[in-house]
Amino acid sequence: MNKIIKYVFYDIVRNKIVLAYTLFLLLLSVGLFNLGGSPDKGILSLLNLVLLTVPLISIVFATTHFYNSYEFMELLVAQPINRSKIFMSEYLGVSCSLSGAFILGVGLPVMLFGASITGLYLVLTGVFITFIFVALAFLASVITRDKAKGIGIALLLWFYFALIYDGIVLFILYSFSDYPLEHATLALTAFNPVDLGRIIVLLHLDVSALMGYTGALYKSILGSLWGIGLAFGLLLVWILVPVLSSRRIFSRRDL
Amino acid sequence: MIAIENLRKSYGKLQVLKNVSASFEAGRAISIIGPNASGKTTMSKCILGMVLPDGGDIKIDGESVLKKHAYRSKIGYMPQIGRYPENMKIRQVIGMIRDIRKDVKQIDEELIGLYGLEAIYEKRMGALSGGTKQKVSAALAFMFNPQILILDEPTAGLDPVSAEILKCKILKEKRSGKLIMITSHIMSEIEEVADEVLCLMDGQLKFHETIAGIKAQANEERLSRAIAKIMNEQD
Amino acid sequence: MKDQNKLIVNLLATLVLLLWVTTAFGSTLKVCKTCTYTSVKQAVKKARPGDTVVINDGVYKEFGIEINKPLVLIGQNNPVIDGNYKGQILTVTADNVTIQGLTFKNIETSYTRDDAAIRVIERSNARILNNTILNTYFGIYLQNSDHCLIEGNTVIGKDVKGVNESSLGNAIHLWYCDNSIIRNNRVEGHRDGIYLEFVKDSRIKNNLSQHNLRYGLHFMFSDGNVYTYNTFRKNGAGVAVMYTRNIRMEYNRFEDNWGAAAYGLLLKEITNSVIYNNTFRRNTAGMYMESSSRLDIQRNTFDRNGWAVRLLSSCTDDTFRNNNFTGNSFDVSTNGNSALNKFENNYWDKYSGYDLDKDKVGDVPYRPVSLYSMLVEKVPPSVMFMRSFMVDLMDNIEKVLPSFIPEDIIDEHPMMRRLDYDSDRKLTQVLR
Numbered sequence: 001m002n003k004i005i006k007y008v009f010y011d012i013v014r015n016k017i018v019l020a021y022t023l024f025l026l027l028l029s030v031g032l033f034n035l036g037g038s039p040d041k042g043i044l045s046l047l048n049l050v051l052l053t054v055p056l057i058s059i060v061f062a063t064t065h066f067y068n069s070y071e072f073m074e075l076l077v078a079q080p081i082n083r084s085k086i087f088m089s090e091y092l093g094v095s096c097s098l099s100g101a102f103i104l105g106v107g108l109p110v111m112l113f114g115a116s117i118t119g120l121y122l123v124l125t126g127v128f129i130t131f132i133f134v135a136l137a138f139l140a141s142v143i144t145r146d147k148a149k150g151i152g153i154a155l156l157l158w159f160y161f162a163l164i165y166d167g168i169v170l171f172i173l174y175s176f177s178d179y180p181l182e183h184a185t186l187a188l189t190a191f192n193p194v195d196l197g198r199i200i201v202l203l204h205l206d207v208s209a210l211m212g213y214t215g216a217l218y219k220s221i222l223g224s225l226w227g228i229g230l231a232f233g234l235l236l237v238w239i240l241v242p243v244l245s246s247r248r249i250f251s252r253r254d255l
Numbered sequence: 256m257i258a259i260e261n262l263r264k265s266y267g268k269l270q271v272l273k274n275v276s277a278s279f280e281a282g283r284a285i286s287i288i289g290p291n292a293s294g295k296t297t298m299s300k301c302i303l304g305m306v307l308p309d310g311g312d313i314k315i316d317g318e319s320v321l322k323k324h325a326y327r328s329k330i331g332y333m334p335q336i337g338r339y340p341e342n343m344k345i346r347q348v349i350g351m352i353r354d355i356r357k358d359v360k361q362i363d364e365e366l367i368g369l370y371g372l373e374a375i376y377e378k379r380m381g382a383l384s385g386g387t388k389q390k391v392s393a394a395l396a397f398m399f400n401p402q403i404l405i406l407d408e409p410t411a412g413l414d415p416v417s418a419e420i421l422k423c424k425i426l427k428e429k430r431s432g433k434l435i436m437i438t439s440h441i442m443s444e445i446e447e448v449a450d451e452v453l454c455l456m457d458g459q460l461k462f463h464e465t466i467a468g469i470k471a472q473a474n475e476e477r478l479s480r481a482i483a484k485i486m487n488e489q490d
Numbered sequence: 491m492k493d494q495n496k497l498i499v500n501l502l503a504t505l506v507l508l509l510w511v512t513t514a515f516g517s518t519l520k521v522c523k524t525c526t527y528t529s530v531k532q533a534v535k536k537a538r539p540g541d542t543v544v545i546n547d548g549v550y551k552e553f554g555i556e557i558n559k560p561l562v563l564i565g566q567n568n569p570v571i572d573g574n575y576k577g578q579i580l581t582v583t584a585d586n587v588t589i590q591g592l593t594f595k596n597i598e599t600s601y602t603r604d605d606a607a608i609r610v611i612e613r614s615n616a617r618i619l620n621n622t623i624l625n626t627y628f629g630i631y632l633q634n635s636d637h638c639l640i641e642g643n644t645v646i647g648k649d650v651k652g653v654n655e656s657s658l659g660n661a662i663h664l665w666y667c668d669n670s671i672i673r674n675n676r677v678e679g680h681r682d683g684i685y686l687e688f689v690k691d692s693r694i695k696n697n698l699s700q701h702n703l704r705y706g707l708h709f710m711f712s713d714g715n716v717y718t719y720n721t722f723r724k725n726g727a728g729v730a731v732m733y734t735r736n737i738r739m740e741y742n743r744f745e746d747n748w749g750a751a752a753y754g755l756l757l758k759e760i761t762n763s764v765i766y767n768n769t770f771r772r773n774t775a776g777m778y779m780e781s782s783s784r785l786d787i788q789r790n791t792f793d794r795n796g797w798a799v800r801l802l803s804s805c806t807d808d809t810f811r812n813n814n815f816t817g818n819s820f821d822v823s824t825n826g827n828s829a830l831n832k833f834e835n836n837y838w839d840k841y842s843g844y845d846l847d848k849d850k851v852g853d854v855p856y857r858p859v860s861l862y863s864m865l866v867e868k869v870p871p872s873v874m875f876m877r878s879f880m881v882d883l884m885d886n887i888e889k890v891l892p893s894f895i896p897e898d899i900i901d902e903h904p905m906m907r908r909l910d911y912d913s914d915r916k917l918t919q920v921l922r
Contacts, residue, residue, distance in 0.1 A: 003351075003354055007351050011343070015342075048879075070338070074338055079327060079352065080327040081355065166875055174868070177868055195874075202876065207796070209749050209796060210873065211874065212750060212873055213750075214871040
């Protein structure tokens, strides 16, 4: 498996997009930290960036990469290698290289300009989001053979998690505003990795003071090490479910 | 060596293989023929595990290969159209496969030499012509001394000289006791290298006969005529 | 000529009066380790009305000192009166008492007695000057005492982090005390920094109140007071004022009152008052207004608050004019129709309109209430979507389709540039 990952890595590194992505993140992070004044503000601005662009780039890049690696996978499938291994190598190759780009592009500036536990959570969140959206991309790719369709599904998934989901939840909250919804909100945000990541970071910034009773509730749950563990555990579930289901589909379908 | 039992496969509503059964022995070359879309490629892909059958079984040396992968070390496969990662060089592709198949000690680089691939080692796969890609595919298929060779229209894109080299190689490997399965439309080629012909039609086994047997049955000297005759008879 | 004569007569009269005062209340009692009086209590007991008790340096472990005649208590070289957690230190039950330059410390939390370092009970003209009060339950406690002066004192309790509210008293606590002056004090580490209840016509100036567990300033039923040049910083819940009319708040700073339930200034049922030239910086809610009406709010700076102004719909006839709103997460939020309040000529950094006629006033109105802030007000849990893409989009949509925004809160003439209150005086006058 390591061998295959090596070649996936090699293929991605040759691809200039990841390099461009690293530079893009690096420039933006350094810029935001130097513009924003306080490190907290830098992290807050970075958070918006991380939650919007990282999922988008991860999902689009991973989907196109999957379709472009079709030949590669075909070549390997005729070799005495388990299909799951091929799939997992592809997955780990893509998500690790994108995470690497993220750690270089965002983690490094955070360490230099805003090293704090919040910064650590931001970077961790970004890495998890990368893994999650690559997983979703692979799920979209194994569902359909058609590249255009696959990218379409991937974009829809991104759109859903970045935008539509929040819209729906806000609408639900608005419609049922006569009821106590704090716990419902908590549950609903757990179903969207982007929200979950955003809240983990926000709760550790001082804007959390604006979050009132709901924020206090979140804080009481996510404030402890156990709660943070739980949140990242949930993010892990968000990685595992799409990865394992797409691996299953991939192992059981014709090439 | 290979036993196919009641193999069934359909893509959606289209039934591609309908209860195909056949068995092939080592040291023989079998040519799989049939009209376009008769299920030839699907059958070889089933053997390779690239396509998962809906029913039936495939056994190699008496063991079912379904949902397994280690058995593929016994098979060399040359696809109809070789598709490779575009930005890898020939050297890297060959290097990678060799890296993956490190367990194999005896490397057969005869075709690499005969096709002069070393000279173009640094070319990107994406920049290669269809024929050159076929040469790479052929070299890879034979490289690890597999017991079974599955060649899907091997000479289709090759120039006559290269095709001749490949045919010689096939005959050589057959003599050393390997099982060779070739799908092809070119009757002269089949006559040259194959011992048996397996004919598929609409996903069903039409016949599976030695070349001598076919000729005798149709009472024809030329294989192409004999086969045409048998097919017409049965219609 | 006549005037000059009058002046001389006046001067003479004053001199005579002063001489008379010194002779009449003349004697001075010294307290020190080697003096006749080695304890403050002794000296106070022996002193006659009008005497001066000078307390020299040293630590006096004393409590329960009652001053029941007009005296002047002066500390020299920082004497310390250590209550040693036994009870209240000074109780004043006479008019015209001055307490100056002393350090008081160590009073136990007494849930039933409200012990203070200095308590004045039902008397007038107490003057409490330049004292230092450390680690006490209540610091200075005045009840039913008018015309008192509290000046230059430093009242420091303890680190309030994690402390229960009921185990803390107030630094300066006034109850039914009219015409008081509280100025130049520094109060911290208590429940409320300055607490006023039924205190009328008083002036509170130039105090620094910080790091208190609850409010930096807390008053109710205290009409007609003037608050100027005070700083309220990093108090647990900011400043809360309630049920009061006719107050003036000018040139105060409300800063860093940051926490889940913190306000820069919480106004509840405050009416007919003016709030001018104050600075609200980095508060969770700069100004929170409930049932407050006829407030004139001008030339204030709201900078980097969570909510600059939370204006509940129970407020009417309030006017916001010439204020600066910069860097706030939400400029104004409301929970319903607040049509009866007026916004005019404020500067809003989120304003993106234009000024064709170059009169420095924007040509299109600004609506400071964002759709999302309305949503948060109506459905508090939706605040968890802060900083999400959806919310950014919502706020942008409302710029394009202003029909989404609540109609009633609107600044028809927003300023194009931040108002600099020193150099733009002319402009603001013209606009006024």
